[in-house]
Amino acid sequence: MYVAVKGGEAAILATHDLIAEARRGNEAVPELSVAQIREQMGLACARVMNEGSLYDADLAALALKQAQGDAIEAAFLMRAYRTTLPRFGSSEPVDTAQMAIRRRVSATYKDLPGGQVLGPTYDYTHRLFDFALMEEEPRRAPSPLAGEGRGEGSRDAADALLAKPANESDQCAPSSAPLGHLLPQGEKERAPLDTTMPRVPDILGAEGLMEAEEPPEGDPRPFDLTREPVSFPADRDVRLQAMARGDEGFMLGLGYSVQRGYGNSHPFVGEVRVGEVSVAFVPEELGFAVDLGEITLTECQMVNQFNGTKDVPPQFTRGYGLAFGHAERKAMSMSLVDRALKAREFGEAAEYPAQQDEFVLYHSDNVEAAGFVEHLKLPHYVDFQGELELIRRIRREREQRLARETQETQVQETQAQETQDTLPEAAE
Structure with missing residues (x-):
């Protein structure tokens, strides 16, 4: 990464304190832990691991926390740390054909060996807010595909769900099934997957x-x-x-x-x-x-x-x-x-x-x-002063050239007028 810095040391050190203050935010709000980011923001951690070229979910979560959620800054942190690690060699090629599947879909075959495994996916959500997630300990709202209630995206439905006492028997218990995988009502276990899933x-x-x-x-x-x-x-x-x-x-x-x-x-x-x-x-x-x-x-x-x-x-x-x-x-x-x-x-x-x-x-x-x-936002004072002087010199030269051209034009007009004034006298 290209970086060039010159500036006051005290001012730069002060920015570190301001970063820490901005990162923490309102101290009345509980601080996010690295474990929470790792477990509840897994997709963001995956992006940081990819762009940071390092597989470590804990470090990816730490990078996201340190970077205030800036994925590119977090990836930079991961790459910088990666350069400090010893290298023991290269692993054997991984065999994705033997992958322990949690999700597997194909758009080419409807019925393929091993079947379609929807797994955790946002593909079939309605992209409506689930306001139940605004609570500190949200309970999973019933899916709109289950047939009851207004489901996902309805704030009234979420409010009604959260208004129920915690000991009510009809509260929604978290299911062990992955998101997007519909099971018969009352069934809590995941359906077993086929062990043979050729690519x-x-x-x-x-x-x-x-x-x-x-x-x-x-x-x-x-x-x-x-x-x-x-x-x-x-x-x-x-x-x-x-x-x-x-x-x-x-x-x-x-x-x-x-x-x-x-x-x-x-x-x-x-x-x-x-x-x-x-x-x-x-x-x-x-x-x-x-x-x-x-x-x-x-x-x-x-x-x-x-x-x-x-x-x-x-x-x-x-x-x-x-x-x-x-x-x-x-x-x-x-x-x-x-x-x-x-x-x-x-x-x-x-x-x-x-x-x-x-x-x-x-x-x-x-x-x-x-x-x-x-x-580009770092000091470029010398470069800019050089361009500033260049622009000023070009403007001066332009003004001088225009002044000369204006003067020459006036002289030519004067000569033309004098020539025109003498023509009638010559004719007489």
Whole structure:
């Protein structure tokens, strides 16, 4: 991040006290704990982990608290801390096909092996305020799909619910079912999931209808853009790394542009899956994989039509997105742009922003972008004085030039008038 600071030390130190005061806010309001942010703002923590390139929900929550909810500042904190960590090596590739699913949907097959698992999602909410959440200990309001009451978005319904004594037998007890997963009334347990949930692109691949995913020749170690300079055109592993830590809003905008016609793409969501996967590491002294634990990932694979070429038959191509935590919007946007960036590989014209790897990689990094934009508010006194003197000199030269031109014009007009006055005398 580009930063240049010059200023009074006392004034700068005073801003730290003001930050702490602004961060705390009204002391009559209970302070948020890191645990509360981690557990109740999981989607925000996931974004910070992605853009900060570090999987640690506790640190992501701390970063959000320290940054007053500013996701970009929080990501900057995560990246700064990440540079202090020792690196022991690279883990084994995670196997998302063996993911412990908490959510899995497909827009290509209605009945697919393992079924659709709605899981926790806002897709089926009405985007109306749930005023019950304004209480310190809100109780879950009945879903409007359950058939009783006005449900979500009705302040009267929320007030009526909160007005009930806590010992009433008809109060809404929290359900263990994830949001968006409807269970029969009275049932509290989650329905068991199928243990076999193949990825949709793998199903298409078994029929020979999906482009094959093959590692580069020799299966080299993936490029690390945090340690090596990027060159263009960039390979796919570099592009995927950059997009995985890129700004979600920027990636969303590029993905939207692809759908609006600024890219040769006709996507279907082959599958979005969210869940836990095991991470394994092979220590040099042991020589075999050791399970380090589980992390939550979101994976999206977009399916796109490809008409084929002389050497390649018509088939589906894929765009791939993978993100820390529950981050569907990020993974979907990433998969859209991934496919757009593969345009040259399929002999397609690369004429739009989402198809230009240099444009995408250099402008998706919000920490770098924020640093370069925000450094403009820091002292630039010498630079400005130079431009100020330049503008003044140009104005003086302009005024002098205009004065000379005005004087020359007046002289020419005077001479022309004198010439015109002498013409009648010559005629006589």
